[in-house]
Amino acid sequence: MAEQDQARMARSADALSSSGDGIDALSPSGDGPSLAELVAPLSVAEFLAQHWNRSFRAWPGRAGRFSALIDWDDINHILSAQRLEPPQLILVRGGKNVPVERFTHVSGSNRRIDAGATTAQLAQGATLVLSFVDEMVKRIGDLADRLGGDLGARCNVNLYAGWRADHGFDLHWDHHDVFILQIAGRKHWRVQRPTRDHPARGEIVPPPAADDAPVYDDILEEGGVLYIPRGWWHVATPVEEPSLHLTLAITPPTGQDYLRWLVGKAAAEAVFRADWPVAGGDAATAAYWGELGAAMQRLHAAHPPEAFLAEQQASRVARPLFTLPDFAAGTMARLSPDSRLRLAGARALARVHDAVSGDEGLDIGGRIFACSAAVGSVLGRLSSERDTRFAVLTEGLGDAVRRELEQLLIRLVATGAIFVDPGLDQSKA
Incomplete structure (x- = not known):
């Protein structure tokens, strides 16, 4: 691994020396890009005001820009050394998960990934998905923590690798904001506007109209970055070459989260635990509603x-x-x-x-x-x-x-x- 680390450091240094036009490779410390580096030439304040939770943005890249985060050798090591099973490792093709028995083998109570079968599925067009790769690679975990800290949100990272021209997931929207970092190769992305503002997990949202024009329909080159807010429709398709990207899923708290939090605090006050006096008629309900409203004001002020x-x-x-x-x-x-x-x-x-x-x-x-x-x-x-x-x-x-x-x-x-x-x-x- 020492030789791989030296090679990665050399690639990082090359990327740093070749970066320009407001596009940095990695932080000088080598621990991954900061939010400021990801959104340059915008300032962080400009990004937050113009795009965060609001609108899509794409940034061009340079080859090798993110190569110090993870490479194919790292992925080979993860797949070989870690016992991964769905949902942490899945293969997806044409919008559907490949059945797990097609790329794993079972011995007694143990299930292990089958290298030959997995490679065959990838050669036939499947996309490999590693969920929570930030828990497998410290460099990526550090990046997730730093970005989450900058944005006041939870951040986890998934990895996607594809080879052919079949898309993994169909056109869809996510219940969190995402940054896409194109690590190696290229991928075609189509992004369309949301059909519901800030949709929540589990909501049924109508798809874009057939004549809806995408806001982005292009090839993302190696080193490129996309920002896709929650609810924006998108689909990614490999372009008949090895392609590797990271999806940084960013989940800030919402108003609904605050209300759920308040419900937990409400149990401490008797008026919230009391039965609604439905049997007492309109007068009892009106009196209780008044007490409840006053208690809500106290609850909000106290928390x-x-x-x-x-x-x-x-x-x-x-x-x-x-x-x-x-x-x-x-x-x-x-x-x-x-x-x-x-x-x-x-x-x-x-x-x-x-x-x-x-x-x-x-x-x-x-x-x-x-x-x-x-x-x-x-x-x-x-x-x-x-x-x-x-x-x-x-x-x-x-x-x-x-x-x-x-x-x-x-x-x-x-x-x-x-x-x-x-x-x-x-x-x-």
Whole structure:
């Protein structure tokens, strides 16, 4: 793999040196394009104002622009080394899934992908789909987290590989916004306007009229980017050559999500749990409606947008990160100034504030750990990318806050939210 990594770095460097006209290859760090690089020459502000959740946009590309993210060697390794089954791995042809028994073989209770049968299906026109490839390739996972953070949304990534001229999925719309990154080869795309604004998952939406003119009907070259908002119709077709692209599915919270969240909060107030007094007639209903309206106003005021967005962020499952053999060898008798701390997940701890009780805390996987605002602020400085010494974390804290911090850290370590190594290695402070 070392030779493959060197080749990938060389391709990335070549792509960087050849990029221009507002089209960058990868970030200087080599960890994938940023949102600003994807939408250039537009600024991020221009993209958000003109296109985000609104309208389609296409950007031309340069060969090799995204080659450092993933290549055919990576895909061969994934298919060979990981035990993949539907829905994580599917083959699609002419809008229908290829039956799984046609490209896998079963031995007892074990099912494995059949390399020969799979290759034959691809040669006959099937498209290979790897769902959640961001969970298989760290570079792509980092890209998804960065883009999701920039846009305040969940982001996952699927991979599509095709060889012939048969489309995989029929003309369709997605219930999320997408960025398309053409990694290798070319693909023909047709994009048409939505027939319903912001459709939700599961809705039945009429297809475009037969005479509806597409807004895009062209070949996307290697290194090109498409942005397709939720609800816009599209279909992609290979062009008789190996083609590989990533679909970055971006799902921001919606107004419906907020209402569902409020319903969960409503259970704390008796008026929402009470029966509707239908048997009491119009007068009883009118009185109850008045009480309900007042309770709705209190509920809305007590749970503002920032609380909703904080809980949405906290509810996202963090990517698992390991730093073995570090941390696992440590014991947790007590924290010392040289103890090294690191988040076990790939995003910061989310602070929550209950507007009714005034309580502060941290939401970790749906579990609330009460703490003062001062301790929550300190823990917000922890990262999954670097170690932080306990002495650095506690600089300037009073004795009471320090004791609270230490006690909460011990609880968070026990739950697996934070890694700690009590050793004396200060090289990573």
